[in-house]
Amino acid sequence: MLRNVINNEHTKIFKRRMFWVELSLMALLVIGFQITLYAVLRGSPMPAEERFNLTQMLSWPNALVNILSYTGGDALGGLFITILVGAVTAQEYTWRTLQLWLSRGIPRLHLGLGKFAALLLPAFLIVLTAVVTGGVMTVILNAQVNGSLQFEQLDFLHLAFSILRTTYTLLPYAAFTFLLAVASRSTVVAISGGLAYVLLIENILTQVLGLFDGPISQIHKFLPGSLAKNLMSLNQAPGGVVPGSMTPMNAAIGIGIWILVFLGLSLFIFRRQDLSE
Amino acid sequence: METDIILQTHNLKKYFGQVHAVDGVSISVLRGQVYGFLGPNGSGKTTTIGMILGLLHPTAGSISIFGDPVTPSQNKPLRRVGALVGAPTLVPFLSARQNLELLARFNPGLPSERVNEILEIVGLYEAADRRAGQFSSGMKQRLGLGMAVLHKPELLILDEPTNGMDPAGMREIRNLITSLSGQGVTVFLSSHLLHEIEQICDQVAVLKQGRIIAEGEVKDLLGKMETVRVRVPSTTEAACCLRKLPAAKDVKPNGTYLMISGVSSQEVVAHLTANGIIPSEVSTGGPDLESIFLELTESN
Numbered sequence: 001m002l003r004n005v006i007n008n009e010h011t012k013i014f015k016r017r018m019f020w021v022e023l024s025l026m027a028l029l030v031i032g033f034q035i036t037l038y039a040v041l042r043g044s045p046m047p048a049e050e051r052f053n054l055t056q057m058l059s060w061p062n063a064l065v066n067i068l069s070y071t072g073g074d075a076l077g078g079l080f081i082t083i084l085v086g087a088v089t090a091q092e093y094t095w096r097t098l099q100l101w102l103s104r105g106i107p108r109l110h111l112g113l114g115k116f117a118a119l120l121l122p123a124f125l126i127v128l129t130a131v132v133t134g135g136v137m138t139v140i141l142n143a144q145v146n147g148s149l150q151f152e153q154l155d156f157l158h159l160a161f162s163i164l165r166t167t168y169t170l171l172p173y174a175a176f177t178f179l180l181a182v183a184s185r186s187t188v189v190a191i192s193g194g195l196a197y198v199l200l201i202e203n204i205l206t207q208v209l210g211l212f213d214g215p216i217s218q219i220h221k222f223l224p225g226s227l228a229k230n231l232m233s234l235n236q237a238p239g240g241v242v243p244g245s246m247t248p249m250n251a252a253i254g255i256g257i258w259i260l261v262f263l264g265l266s267l268f269i270f271r272r273q274d275l276s277e
Numbered sequence: 278m279e280t281d282i283i284l285q286t287h288n289l290k291k292y293f294g295q296v297h298a299v300d301g302v303s304i305s306v307l308r309g310q311v312y313g314f315l316g317p318n319g320s321g322k323t324t325t326i327g328m329i330l331g332l333l334h335p336t337a338g339s340i341s342i343f344g345d346p347v348t349p350s351q352n353k354p355l356r357r358v359g360a361l362v363g364a365p366t367l368v369p370f371l372s373a374r375q376n377l378e379l380l381a382r383f384n385p386g387l388p389s390e391r392v393n394e395i396l397e398i399v400g401l402y403e404a405a406d407r408r409a410g411q412f413s414s415g416m417k418q419r420l421g422l423g424m425a426v427l428h429k430p431e432l433l434i435l436d437e438p439t440n441g442m443d444p445a446g447m448r449e450i451r452n453l454i455t456s457l458s459g460q461g462v463t464v465f466l467s468s469h470l471l472h473e474i475e476q477i478c479d480q481v482a483v484l485k486q487g488r489i490i491a492e493g494e495v496k497d498l499l500g501k502m503e504t505v506r507v508r509v510p511s512t513t514e515a516a517c518c519l520r521k522l523p524a525a526k527d528v529k530p531n532g533t534y535l536m537i538s539g540v541s542s543q544e545v546v547a548h549l550t551a552n553g554i555i556p557s558e559v560s561t562g563g564p565d566l567e568s569i570f571l572e573l574t575e576s577n
Contacts, residue, residue: 001383004382004383007382008379008382011371011375011379012368012371012379015370015371015375016370017370095366095367095368095369096363096364096366097366097367097368099330099332099362099366100366100380100424102330102331102332102349102352102355103330103331103332103355103358103360103362104355104356104358104380104383105331105352105353105354105355105356105357105358106352106383107350107352107353108349108350108352271349271350272334274327274332274333274334275327275332275333276323276324276327276332276333
């Protein structure tokens with residue numbers, strides 16, 4: 001039953017124009033960003049150190065790490081997944097299709113879990129689109145900048161894990177928007193609330209908490225965005241710099257707790273909801 | 278355990294704050310019956326159906342389908358139920374065929390040609406690959422009905438199934454319900470179209486303000502409300518005489534005729550002749566379900 005729910009959700013998501021628009025937009029942004037970097041590198045005179053840094057951003061493996069850094073939960077990836085989750089979840093209340101599935105004897109727990117689980121693949125595809133587009137772009141630009149393709153610089157296993165880690169950082173934002181959609185039954189509330197959190201609230205919270213002394217000032221480390229940054233520090237090339245505020249393993253556990261809290265609350269609300277006309 | 282009672286509610290209640298939307302509804306629908314569920318707007322029909330389909334949590338009472346309890350967290354018996362409640366629920370950006378295919382996934386035993394068969398039955402084969410969101414309300418209703426019967430349910434719950442349909446479409450749906458009933462499908466039908474209910478239902482319940490105010494076989498309800506028309510020399514004298522009959526209701530003079538309900542024509546003639554009044558003409562006429570419905574819902 002759960003597998004059928006997930007299959008159905010995938011059909012609905014992949015038949016949505018919005019999903020393909022999001023992937024196209026992500027690809028275009030990556031292309032635009034890479035071209036801008038290249039244009040800056042080629043067009044304007046700059047100190048050697050700055051030129052070196054820019055060259056690194058267009059060269060493997062840093063170019064791909066850089067792309068992953070703005071595909072994470074606290075960046076573009078977070079925005080895209082928030083919009084997608086808000087739409088696919090809350091619109092089912094408007095269309096009353098939730099009533100259709102439930103009146104066919106699908107258990108509420110399966111339906112809720114299935115709907116969320118089905119979001120893992122689109123989240124992965126959002127990150128993968130950025131990496132694949134960025135990969136193609138850097139094949140071209142890397143050759144232009146360095147005169148050759150340095151495949152030996154790429155650790156494909158490390159890259160695969162980096163993609164999975166980045167996808168994982170999208171999930172607390174997906175779960176938060178899922179919670180908003182279930183609790184409010186409104187697409188507008190879910191998307192605007194989710195975007196407000198990604199774009200504003202988390203940053204404001206981080207700054208406000210930083211004004212306090214003692215343990216309160218440390219709370220911001222446990223917000224999804226800070227945890228994502230910590231976990232994604234592992235995306236750096238092996239031996240790269242890892243910030244010391246929290247170990248990536250603890251950050252991964254923290255992210256997992258956020259996902260469970262938001263998802264658990266969503267399912268609790270969903271199971272108690274009256275779904276009338 | 279399988280029983281001949283397919284759907285049963287016992288003292289079902291649903292309160293929204295101070296509003297008692299459903300207040301102690303107990304019904305039993307037997308296998309193979311076409312059960313009509315009538316009531317004015319706001320009488321609690323859709324709320325009752327919502328609870329039966331596990332969409333609303335009852336405040337009190339119980340529901341069982343095929344002998345097994347149904348609640349929002351225990352809805353397995355609904356896998357053998359098809360439903361169309363209010364406006365059809367469709368994924369608007371998917372075609373009619375894709376909407377049916379989504380549902381078909383939950384019934385793995387369903388033959389692959391069943392989707393085409395349903396599209397033919399509901400007359401949407403030609404429009405099968407058009408987006409459902411672009412359909413007219415009548416076409417959506419047809420698709421909704423197709424989705425309800427896709428998995429060959431044993432119990433079909435329909436709330437206003439002919440909404441938005443033209444007269445030909447209504448007749449097709451009526452024929453479809455009759456045909457399904459002939460195949461042994463139990464039908465629970467809520468409709469405002471009383472003529473339709475009268476034509477196809479075996480049993481009806483009339484709901485008002487969340488309570489059942491009348492229930493029974495359609496022919497019994499119609500029989501109870503039979504009107505006797507007598508022509509008498511003096512309607513005033515005959516009316517006085519007939520009002521003494523304990524079961525007589527609504528003794529109304531109408532020109533040289535008297536209309537009496539609640540008693541049979543034999544009782545009327547016997548009572549009048551016993552009192553020395555000889556009627557010159559006696560006839561009986563049954564009201565339609567609409568008259569009964571209006572009388573019940575306006576008088577209670």
